[in-house]
Amino acid sequence: MPANVLTDGIQPARLTPAEYEQNFADLHAPLDPHEALVAADRCYFCHDAPCITACPTEIDIPLFIRQIATGTPEAAARTIFDQNILGGMCARVCPTETLCEQACVREAAEGKPVLIGQLQRYATDILMDKAAHPYERAALSGKKIAVVGAGPAGLAAAHRLAMLGHDVVVMDAHEKSGGLNEYGIAAYKSTDDFAAREVDWLLQIGGIEIKHGMAFGRDVTLADLQLEYDAVFLGMGLGGVNGLGLEGADKSGMSDAVDFIADLRQASDLSALPVGRDVVVIGGGMTAVDAAVQAKLLGALNVTLVYRRSRARMNASVYEQDLAASKGVRIITNASPVAVHGNGAVREVEFEYTDDDLTPTGQTVRLAADQVFAAIGQTLQGEDLPKLERGKIKVSATGLTSLKGVWAGGDCATGGDDLTVTAVAEGRDAALDIHASLMGGA
Template sequence: MSVDHDIQSKRLDAINILDNFSDIHPALTMKQALVASERCLFCYDAPCIQACPTQIDIPLFIKEINTGNAHGAAKEILSANILGGSCAKVCPTETLCEQVCVRNLKEQAPVNIALLQRYAIDHLDSSQAYPFTRDKNTGKHVAIVGAGPAGLACAHRLAQKGHRVTLYEAEKKSGGLNEYGIAQYKLLDNYAQEEINFVLKIGGITIQYETALGSDITLQELRNTHDAVFIAIGLNATNKLNISGEQFNGVEDAIDYISQLRQSTDMTDLPVGRRIIVIGAGMTAIDIAVQSKKLGAEDVSIVYRRNQESMGASDYEQELALKHEIHFIFNAQPYQILGNNKGVTHMQFKQTQYDTMGKLVATNDIIELPCDIIFKAIGQQFNIFPLANKDDPRPKLDKRGRIQVNSQFRTSLDDVYAGGDAIDGLDLVVEAVDHGNKAAAAIHQQLQD
């Protein structure tokens, strides 16, 4: 069966694009915030606090909103999570704090913690003094590699303690995942950069852009010129399908396209396929599928080799995809990609099933789907290249191939720490902030000894 390649820009006009990429969760009004805050039971030993990686005192900040002190609520949030604004928008609260909310029963919904957190941050009074102070300069200088959530959180905590911090960032902008990897409809209007500007107001932090570890500077050089080093370079190697046809034009990395979308000044100019296949089952798969529909794709399918219960994306994210008429195909394992000199035309999958031992196995039944573009959203790996200089001692890696750290986030090298997606974890923005906070405390302690 022949397939005409149908990849083009301007599938939708600017007005439709603007409408499609408006805020997915409009901010609460003051009245709505007061009503929502009334539902919080202000539990003693609240389970929501324990479920938050950064341990924000959720009942306290909600109580402050309820008493009309949104500014105080924002200060409470930011003291635990300096990126509390973006986390309120991108954090999967439905599987963290809101999931364990005592209100989360069949007959009622949990307290809307995410929107209340956003309300508080939005109402931080900028006319008042910066809510954090910087201690007297210690004369110590810390290098942080990567200006994403973990690096920024670590930098802010260290700067508060009076240490000088230099962030070494490989890209042209700071922000990491928040700037380059989050769905556009979740973080609008240059929010990531505005949040970074707020972080930098503490003072004592400088950023060197387009300076990549391994090519522009080595770990040993950083160790020689700084008192400690924190590695927060994230995941930077996309997993491969390792099947025939993966080399065809139209087989794309979902994260790369999301980055292109987020950096675009005119989303109508982005090339969009008519029939799109997304391989994966996590939040990135949902993000690229939904955004493809919002850009004008007609038919988008998410294909996953396991069953629906095994999906990494939360129930909320799955419902979001269904609202955008995304098709889900389960128990289908990538087999091969078909195409011609113009690019991909079809993708074949082998149906899978669980055997009597509960192991997933492929059958000989083939499913074939027509497509213009295939997005790979099957996860990323830690790329050892930045640490591969043969003349440098390098930190040990764990069984997953990420940097091995102890409970203090220290690597096998005494003066080198690591956090964020570069180490084993859940790969969440809020968890990366927690790593940065805790690593900063450990580094500060070491510098005091």
């Protein structure tokens, strides 16, 4: 057996260095100045622009595109960052095809929207490359706020609170800040260590201390934070993962897609990452697509994504589904896993075909597999939390929980879709409400 083979066909170094570099290059190359001007010129600059309404952070999209068109991309970036301090990452990972670009009048008229996401990246990259941070803190308030979680919601809340003059302490269980942006998205969507660079840029506002290795419930409790701080914002995301609940799900070769993606994002050498020959991914959301595509890009021969409902019911957008198919991922729908077969290690996964209401049809299929990733949702972890609803922290429109002085946002809260851009909006809005509460409605 070759030295680099781990077990059951799961092995690293399936590709050449050039192939790894090509496969994990930037999904969308950045626009150059001429391309940006051409793209900006397509905008109608609508008065009641539907793209603004479709953006969870309500960026004035026609304004920033006009600023690009008039040769002032730094001003365009300020327009973006005023509403979305993580506008650089959102420009890379936001599903614009189902949000602002889907609402674009050009999309309705021609089937080809203005390249809003790429224009946003063009502007934000220019300003972030400047030496000076574009924001300053207000006069110090003397208030100190705890933020749990250094992901999109927590970072957005921390930056806005710091801008308003408050001191902020962010606690996160990981070794790095960024949350989903650092650990949970496909590597080809965020290249050149952008997530870490964005955090460093954001922290230039001052007034924000980040403590890593601080797990909520293990190293710090909500009761402790309520005693020590003037307000608390919970933005720790969803730390648990749903299990398949199948006999044989503990066999070698079975793992969680979120762990696979995190390992890949933190790998300094992609050729050291083992991947199977026949990979099966179970799930229908963005995590499932990211895992399936990256398994294929790492050199897996056959990758199959299996979802229990129809394509129309998949949480992953049509664009992401098409991206997966273009990379060679086979998508099977209306099939639920019923058994894992193998002697110690997974050899096959058995599925039963279903109707869209999950009614079994009695027909089954077995897929060869030496590596299986489950991507069937994540769960909230923690004790003594505020009131829950549908497994998440119940919040008001501004993020206030059932506990006085405690706000929440992002994936751990009931506020909205599990998207980076939504988490940013919820963190920002909660920060404004915290400020108003602490300053007597000011």
